[in-house]
């Protein structure tokens with residue numbers, strides 16, 4: 001069964017505000033399974049090196065993905081939950097670049113030079129905190145060490161306040177073919193309340209320039225649930241986004257967790273929209289995007305029908321990684337930079353979270369790995385199940401049984417039972433062949449995936465995760 005929902009009518013018939021409210025429970029976003037909060041310090045640099053060397057010995061030729069985390073930002077957005085360093089000292093980039101160079105060298109020492117790369121993502125922080133020269137140096141360094149294939153996905157997160165047409169042209173020249181603009185909301189009061197003022201005219205101009213420069217895909221990030229936002233004000237932003245027509249839209253819920261994220265303490269709780277208003281904003285956003293022809297790709301993501309992500313969705317070729325949905329087949333991910341998370345073979349690992357620790361390890365010639373996890377067989381099976389549900393909207397028992405030599409119905413008897421209530425709600429259908437998520441269920445796919453998360457089954461701490469929608 002293909003999950004497809006392309007028009008507002010289907011949305012309003014299928015999903016009510018009551019349902020959005022009912023399934024607004026806490027849950028992970030499954031950019032990995034197990035999720036990063038399950039990583040352990042017992043996983044060390046030696047485990048990571050072993051995974052890299054096993055890859056070198058086994059997988060010669062299969063493409064790699066690279067993520068580079070650039071932590072610096074010029075100014076602080078109050079909603080921020082990222083690992084970043086706010087500074088006006090741009091000279092700090094140079095030092096960071098040198099340490100990235102050490103980290104790349106350590107990788108090529110264990111993997112060999114010239115590994116094929118089909119996907120690169122620069123995230124942060126603010127990658128465009130780097131000057132054009134520093135970005136050139138970074139790309140030259142990566143290109144000297146790895147072999148970037150043509151036709152790959154090379155993307156960078158762009159803070160609209162840090163670029164102009166000349167800088168965008170430079171990014172195109174360096175080989176980036178995808179841009180992701182952080183917009184969040186166009187409303188001036190909201191922008192002031194979160195300390196991120198960027199007039200919509202500026203974003204419209206940059207997107208027009210990026211199109212003229214022939215970037216393959218332009219993404220815009222939005223957030224609902226921010227201070228001073230109301231359903232009416234957010235509708236105006238939605239209208240503008242409909243006019244801007246980016247190829248992709250990522251729509252995230254703001255989770256107010258000031259005890260965990262210090263910048264959020266600058267947000268006045270009384271300015272936050274009520275839970276009901278938040279659900280209205282989500283409902284309006286979904287309805288609006290569908291009415292202006294976007295396809296709901298899956299959790300948080302929309303794309304124009306011809307965008308490769310929407311095409312991959314139609315053809316059942318979606319994948320999921322730390323950046324969300326992707327068209328690139330599952331591949332190992334080398335993560336570079338402070339706090340970056342990578343995936344190699346059956347392992348996930350994370351770099352040191354502070355610059356001090358990150359630099360310190362590299363100065364000693366050591367990989368800056370501080371925690372991670374080696375997946376057990378059960379983790380692997382569950383990861384395959386969760387990713388199939390979240391990417392294809394369907395799980396065929398036989399495919400899991402053949403790949404992992406289990407009897408699916410026996411192995412997951414409790415989990416299948418727990419899906420009955422969701423089946424009664426019309427979210428999915430279970431038959432002899434497998435689990436088929438309905439167009440309604442696709443909006444709550446995270447709630448379905450969570451039924452297969454072994455760690456959550458016994459976990460009392462669900463509140464740590466952001467709201468499900």
Ligand code: SF4
Pocket residue numbers: 072073075076077080081082084124125126159182
């Ligand atoms: S939201 Fe982005 S630009 Fe703003 S402080 Fe956080 S990482 Fe920096």
